[in-house]
Amino acid sequence: MDKITIQQFILMWKCALERAGERADEFSRLDAVTGDGDHGTAIVQALTSALAAAEKGNEYKAMLNDMGINVMMQTSGSTSTLIGGFLLGMSDYAAGTEMDGNQVRQMFKGGLEGVQKQTKAKKGDKTMMDALIPAVEAMLESGSDDICQLFSVAAIAAQQGANGTTGMKANFGRARNYGERSIGYADAGALSWACIFGAFNETLTGLS
Amino acid sequence: MDKITIQQFILMWKCALERAGERADEFSRLDAVTGDGDHGTAIVQALTSALAAAEKGNEYKAMLNDMGINVMMQTSGSTSTLIGGFLLGMSDYAAGTEMDGNQVRQMFKGGLEGVQKQTKAKKGDKTMMDALIPAVEAMLESGSDDICQLFSVAAIAAQQGANGTTGMKANFGRARNYGERSIGYADAGALSWACIFGAFNETLTGLS
Amino acid sequence: MSNKLMMKFINKPENITSELLDGYVKAYSDKVALASENIVVRAKPKDQSKVAIVTLGGSGHEPALSGFVGEGMLDCSVVGDIFAAPGAQRLFQALQLFKRDAGILLVVLNHSGDVMSANMASQLAEKAGIRVKRILTHDDISAGLETPEDDRRGLAGCIPLYKIIGAAAEEGKSLEEVYETGERFNQQVATLAVAMGSCTHPQSGETISELAKGEMEIGMGQHGEGGGGRQMLESADKTAEIMINQLTQKIQPQAGDKVLLYINGVGSTTLMELSIIFRKAHQVLTQAGVEVVDAKLDELLTVQEMAGFQMILGKLDADHVELLKNRRADTAYWTTI
Amino acid sequence: MSNKLMMKFINKPENITSELLDGYVKAYSDKVALASENIVVRAKPKDQSKVAIVTLGGSGHEPALSGFVGEGMLDCSVVGDIFAAPGAQRLFQALQLFKRDAGILLVVLNHSGDVMSANMASQLAEKAGIRVKRILTHDDISAGLETPEDDRRGLAGCIPLYKIIGAAAEEGKSLEEVYETGERFNQQVATLAVAMGSCTHPQSGETISELAKGEMEIGMGQHGEGGGGRQMLESADKTAEIMINQLTQKIQPQAGDKVLLYINGVGSTTLMELSIIFRKAHQVLTQAGVEVVDAKLDELLTVQEMAGFQMILGKLDADHVELLKNRRADTAYWTTI
C-alpha cells in the first residue's frame, strides 16, 4: 500500500474504537490495581470523540487538529491530554487528503513528539510510552515505504513493549505511589495503545 | 423466708447484673433484628448504675430512689426510663431496712405502677411489660407470705410471659415499625426482665 | 461487651460518646462547650431574656443533634449513648440549667426512649417550677399517610425546625410565638428514608438491618429499624420519583407554594448520589409549579455508615422562609450568613 | 461499560457528572451556576478588578472541588469525569472566561492528569495573552518526608488553601501577593490519608484498592491508589498518634506556633470517628504547646464510599489566621461569618 486516503485513515480509528470497546473492562480492571479503575472508560471516550471529529474531516491537517481538540474537550483524565497531544502532534506533520509511507512515518513521529511535550516518561517507566515509543521507533527504523508493512511492525513492537511493562516498577501516573507493588501487572495505558496499533494494522491488512 | 434485709436485696441485684452480663450479646442481637441492637449494653449499664447506688444505701426508700435516679443519669435509651421508673415506683412503697412478704409484694406493685407512668404498653404489645406484668401479678395472686415463694412464682411467670412474645406483633418501641415482620422473634426487653427475675429467684434460693 | 472486629476508628466502645463529644467541643471551641457530661451548650450563651431551645437524642447520628448548637439554632442538646435517649435525670439537669422566665422550648423526636425521658423530665421540671413547652416531631411518613402523629417517628425534619425556632427565639419572640411558628412548620414537613445495606452498632458490634445485595428499603428508620417495604434497587431517578411522590401526597404543595427540599445522606451514600437524587425530585416539584426556595444536599443526621438517605419536603409560610434563609446562624454544621 | 450491580443511586454511568452538577447548581442556585458544560462558577461573579481563583479536578470527590465555589473562595472549578482531570481544552475555555488584567491564580493538585491538562491549557493561555500564575499543591507526605515536591500528590490540603487565597483575592490583593500568601501556606501544610476497605468506581463498577478485613493503609491516595504501608487496624488513638507524629515531623511546629488541624472524612467513616481521632491528635499538639486555632471535622474531599480519612496539619502565619478565620466566605460547603 503506497498511499493512505483520509477515508482509510478514519477506518483505522473506527476499528481502534471497536477493539478498545471490547476490552474496556479489562483495561479498567487493570487500572484498578494500581490506579483508579477508569482507563477503559477513558480510552473509549477518547477514541469516540476523536472519531466524531474525524468523521467531519476532509483534509488531514485540520482533521487531526480537530480530533485532538475534541478529545481534550470531551474526555477526562491523563488519557485526554496524552491522546489529544498525540493527535495535535500528528497534525503538525500532516497535509492534504492522501499521505505516502514516508509522510505517515513523519506524522507518527510528530505524534510521539506531541505526547512528549506532555510527559517526561521514557521507556521503562511503565506507562503507555512503553508501547508508543517502540511502535514509532519501529516505523522509523523500518526500511519499507509500504504502509501496511509500517503498521505491521508498529503493532508488533507496541504489543511487545506493552507486555514488557509487567516486570516494571511504575515511575509516573497514579501507579507511581505503589512503587515495588506495581510490579507483576501490565500497564493499562500501554496495553490500550498496543490494542490501538493492533487495530490500525488489522484495518490495513483487511484493506490491502 | 419471712423478711428480706437490705443486704440480701442488694445481692439480688448483683446476681441480676451478673446474669444479664452473660447474656448481653444475646439481648443485643435480638434487639438488632427489629431495633437498634443495643439492649444488651443498655440493660447492663442500667443494672450497673442501679447497683452502684444500691451499694451506698442503708435504708430501702432512699436507696431505691437513688438507684432510680442514678439509672436515669448514667444510662441511655428506653431502658433507662423503664428501669428508672420501676425503681422510683418501688421507692414509693418501701421503708426501713427489712421488709416482709406483704411489703415486698406492695413494693413490686409500686414498681410496676412506676413503669406504667412511663408507657401505655400492655400485655400483648410485645415489650418488657409481657414479662413484668405477669411477674408482679403472680406475686400479688400468690397466697404465700414467703418471700422465696414470691420470687419463685414471679420468675416462672416472667419467663413464660417473655417466651410468649415470640408470637406477638410489636405495638411499641422501635420494633413497632416492623409490624408483621416482628413476629417470630422474642422481645429483647421481655427476655432481660425474665433474666432479672430469674436472678432474683436464684439469689433467694441460694440464701434460704 | 462483644469482641467483634469492628471496621471503625474507635477506642473502648463504652467511651465513644464521651470521647466524640470531647473531640467535637475542642474542634469547635468558639461555638460549643460541655456544660456537664453529655450536655452540649453554646460557647457564648444567648441572653437570659430569650426563649431557650433544648433538644435531646442519642449519639451516633453526627453531626446531629449537637452539631446544630450555636447562635441562631439550639441552645443545648442533651446527648444519650449511641442511638439511645439520654436518661430523664440528665435531661432534667439541662432544663434546670436553662430555667428562665422566657421559658424553654423542648424539641423531642418521636422515639420511645426520647419520649419517655422527656415525659419524666417534664414532670420533674414542672415540680421545680421550670417553664417548658414541647414540640414532638413526627415527620416520618413510612407508616402510611393516615397514621396518627404519635405513631410516626421523628427523622431529620427536626433540623430545619431547629433553624426556624432558633431564629424566632433569637429575635426575642415569646415562648408561645416560637412554639406556634415551629409547630406550624412541624405540621407541614414530611420525611421519607431509604436504605440499602446495613450498618454496625459501634458498641455492640451488631449488624443492624441487613439487606440483601441489590435490595433497598424505603421507609427505613433512623437507627436501622426497618419499616417500609423492601424492593429491588432502582435507578436514582426512579427512587427519587417514588419518594417525592409519596411526600407530595402527604404535604400537598400547590403550584406557587414555596417549599424546602433537603436530601440528607445517612452515611456512606455520596454527595454525588444525593445531587443526582435531588435533581429529579426538584424536576418533579418544578414541573408542578412548586417553588423550591431552600435546599440542602448534606449529611445532617446520619445512621453510622449506612447507605441511604432521607428526603425532606416542607411547605414554608412567609415567616418560615424568612427565618430559614435570612436570619444568621453560626453553628458547626449549619451556618447562614 | 460494565453491567455490574452497583450499590449506588445513579442513572446511566456516563451521565453521572453532568447530572450531579445539574442537581448541585439547582440546590445552591443562589451560590453557583454552570457557565458551560463542566464549568462551575459563582452565581454572583466577583469584580473584574480582582484576581480570579480557578481550579480543576475530577468529579466523584464531592463536595470538592465545586462545593467551594462562591464568595471568598473559588471563582471557578473546571470539572472532569469521575476521578479524572478535565481535558486541557475545557480548562482553557474557563481561563478565557476569567481573562482579566488582574490575572488568574490557577490551583492544580499534583496528579498526572491534572498537571498535563494544566500544562497544555497554560500554553494555550499564554498564546492568548491570558495572565495565569499557578500553585501546584503536593501536601501528601505518604511518599516520605524527603520526597521532592513533584513526586508528592495533592490531597485535601487544597481546601484551606482555597479559603486563604480566596480571601486574599477578595481583598483586592495583586496576583503576586495572592500567589505569595498562598504558596507560603502551600509550603507549610501536610496531609496524610488512611483507608480501610475499598470503594467502587461509579462508572466502571471496579472495586478500587481492596483491603482485607481488619487491614488499614496509611498513605492511601485520593482515588483509592495505594501508597503507604498496609497494617492491621489500630485503635483510633493509636492511628491518630501515628499520623500526627508523621505530620509534625514534616511541618515541625514549635511551641507557641499556630496551626490548623482538619480531619477530612473520605466517605463512610463517620463524624463520630473523626471526632475521636481529632481528640487524640489535638491532645498531642496541645501537649507540645502548639496552638490549634482552626479545626474542621467534615467531609471536604471524599473518595466515594471509601472508609478512611485525611488528617491535615498546616502551620499558619498571622495573615493566614486572619484570612482563614475572619474573612467572610459563602459557598455551599464552607461558610465563614
Ligand SMILES: Nc1ncnc2c1ncn2[C@@H]1O[C@H](COP(=O)(O)OP(=O)(O)O)[C@@H](O)[C@H]1O
Ligand atoms: N505522566 C504520565 N506519562 C505517561 N503516561 C501516563 C502518565 N500518567 C498516566 N499515564 C498513562 O495513562 C494510563 C492511565 O490512564 P487513565 O486511567 O485514563 O488516566 P488517569 O490516571 O487520569 O485515571 C496509565 O496506565 C499510563 O499508561
Ligand SMILES: Nc1ncnc2c1ncn2[C@@H]1O[C@H](COP(=O)(O)OP(=O)(O)O)[C@@H](O)[C@H]1O
Ligand atoms: N414504649 C415502650 N413501652 C414499653 N417497653 C418498651 C417501650 N419501648 C421499648 N420498650 C422495651 O425496651 C426494649 C428495648 O430496650 P433498649 O434497646 O434498651 O432501648 P432502645 O429502644 O431505646 O434502644 C424493647 O425490647 C422493649 O421491651
Ligand SMILES: [Mg+2]
Ligand atoms: Mg485511571
Ligand SMILES: [Mg+2]
Ligand atoms: Mg435498643
Ligand SMILES: [Mg+2]
Ligand atoms: Mg438504643
Ligand SMILES: [Mg+2]
Ligand atoms: Mg481517572
